């Protein structure tokens with residue numbers, strides 16, 4: 052029996068909705084096929100964007116969408132992607148399979164997608180191979196309300212009103228595919244480029260600097276010291292690879308308990324990264340003005356056999372659901388500093404929400420976790436007092452449970468719980484302090500195989516069901532979770 056207390060009257064900060072952000076790159080079948088099919092496609096679409104994908108992303112309440120990359124962003128020249136679609140130049144997607152990029156999905160199409168799903172755009176600009184002028188003009192094109200060369204061009208291309216654009220990334224992975232820069236050099240480049248990312252016509256841009264890869268604490272130190280005063284957010288990327296080896300990352304399906312625990316242990320490493328990067332940020336920014344933005348995270352496995360290795364297509368199982376739930380709980384826990392996160396990626400790439408095949412679409416276990424957890428968006432984080440039992444595997448030890456609780460604007464309390472054990476149930480006795488609860492209900496995601504996943508022939512093999520057997524008595528909520536499961540419990544007055 053696990054005893055837990057939720058202090059419902061003590062808020063521990065706001066869980067930004069942007070922790071539920073997504074990422075869409077021109078990579079493999081993410082944009083083309085996954086999102087964009089073109090207006091003439093037999094696949095039902097709105098202005099060229101798949102209706103099934105729009106519907107699913109709306110249902111998941113995606114708050115913010117990062118685009119066009121990733122590594123693609125630092126080779127992307129935005130002017131190639133505006134104007135009459137069939138006159139747009141074709142280029143090579145050098146990072147991802149060397150395939151042709153026809154630029155049919157560009158600025159207007161991306162911002163239309165954001166409008167259709169109700170997400171805020173987060174655009175990554177090109178520092179690695181682009182110019183300051185090009186970046187300045189892109190922002191002018193999108194946001195200037197008046198007469199100017201870029202605003203006039205936008206109008207000729209069919210958009211009279213400027214768009215609202217809040218989030219702008221000044222480069223991506225500039226320590227690697229974005230130019231192989233040293234932090235000292237990038238810090239100066241950041242300052243120069245960011246100077247010309249202007250606030251036109253009342254639009255306020257939130258500037259995000261390229262941050263560290265994983266545990267490159269030196270990068271964070273230099274960026275905060277040299278450029279911290281010029282940014283609103285600093286990014287950080289961390290991917291969960293079961294083997295930790297980029298040459299053979301591990302398989303997406305067909306794994307055993309060893310790979311289950313190693314993967315969950317590696318994903319829990321996210322907490323150490325957040326704590327250590329935040330400690331450096333605290334030194335330069337004790338008031339936490341600069342947010343830590345985890346704008347790429349998720350699982351990265353060997354690609355699905357028979358698919359293009361440059362397309363990063365992988366299946367998504369119950370294990371990915373646990374990875375999603377654990378990371379979201381961690382982001383909540385550190386919501387004072389972590390104020391945006393963008394899982395990689397939204398459709399058909401890495402730890403995707405959605406997979407497509409021709410006209411067919413399926414929702415992954417990861418999607419279901421995001422949809423179940425959306426109740427935490429913009430809610431107040433609540434303190435939970437409890438001690439998790441531990442699971443030993445090999446020389447390593449991980450907690451059996453990952454938990455988070457919040458109170459939404461209507462006063463409803465939500466408790467999300469992941470049971471990491473592949474074999475053991477978890478039985479809870481939860482005391483609720485500081486609130487009156489009259490009603491409890493829950494949703495559960497689990498399966499009888501650790502690698503359970505949805506396929507196009509069986510798209511509902513794993514999906515949320517109602518959590519049965521919740522008992523509410525004298526302010527105590529009791530429930531039992533099966534092994535390898537993710538649940539969200541709703542408590543209402």
Ligand code: AHR
Nearest residue numbers: 120121122123223224395
């Ligand atoms: O998400 C795939 C790639 O991973 C991105 O393009 C890059 O930023 C990262 O290395």
